[in-house]
Amino acid sequence: MKGIYLVTDQMACTHHSLETIVLMAIQAGVSCVQLREKTADTRTFIQRALALKAILKPARVPLIINDRVDIALAAGADGVHIGQSDMPYPMARRILGPDALIGLSVETWADVVAAQDLDLDYIGVSPVFSTPTKTDTKDPWGLAGLARINDYSRHPLVAIGGLNADNTVPVVTAGADALAVVSAICSARDPFEAAQTLCTHFNHTRTSQGTPS
């Protein structure tokens, strides 16, 4: 998991439809898309997942489903992102199989330690900064917390929470392998330009660190 990771939020799609935003984002170089639905019924959630899968599959960009293993199976998604109140990792791995991408949010140091024993594809460092799009999160990790996790964890780190073009450089420098963004792309008037700026900042920072992406 590397680069800019788009997490969708229907409420944040202020200027364009979800499908349009996703299409623009992958054209701009976003490397992963997570579909997050907190209020949709199961059938609507599946329909949205299938719509995004149809956009992402030809571009070979993975589709990750937030929380719902059943939606991932129904839509043929590439994996799931689970939080600490979602399905425990071993159950999700058993149901989805060895090839599925599974990411797990870590909100406390105990979560980071527990994640070492799990065969995860990444951990979501959540939140790095405080954010208005998710109100049920714990205290922000900050750049120091992110750097501490980077020193300790064996997993790729996806940073999430309050990320935008202005803080891409310090977050990548602190050790993030990928930056997850919601409103920075979903709420942009020009999602293509917003995603492209994020991708460019990300790539420049990685290159100047000597870790080409």
Next chain:
Amino acid sequence: MKGIYLVTDQMACTHHSLETIVLMAIQAGVSCVQLREKTADTRTFIQRALALKAILKPARVPLIINDRVDIALAAGADGVHIGQSDMPYPMARRILGPDALIGLSVETWADVVAAQDLDLDYIGVSPVFSTPTKTDTKDPWGLAGLARINDYSRHPLVAIGGLNADNTVPVVTAGADALAVVSAICSARDPFEAAQTLCTHFNHTRTSQGTPS
């Protein structure tokens, strides 16, 4: 699917815990239990499903999960009950396999007709009468609607909506193979007695019809 079918509702469990109510209900002869959770997070839903599975498995009473195929897989439940806004039947069957019990709610005549082509274990005739425990339902079928479905459908019929000991006889007479109840058991001061009364009424009516259960 035959007999009294308990559908749980955490909000309706006014006098006892969910586990206690389920235990009493199966001791009284209830033949199926559906776990319905509309607000619990995924992890809590799984924990409740596992708790009920531990009670039901030794009694050989099937555990059905409302809507969530992932919870059914995670908890080793016997099947799912899906509504018209849940996962489409073909996807649920593909994911759960041929041995899973799958029931589908029918709320319109078009639903009843469409269900004929599906390899369902039962259809849920919903609602038979108006009910306070579920507010997102369509117009009640009434006894005449239930009888009309019984004449037409090839599937076992689970009647749901406003059922209690007072209307067991006409509902069974109209063609219900099973009666699904929520508050009639969950909200009873004595869930064992409430379930036993329902089972007795059901069995007497079936016997007097010449269809021993």
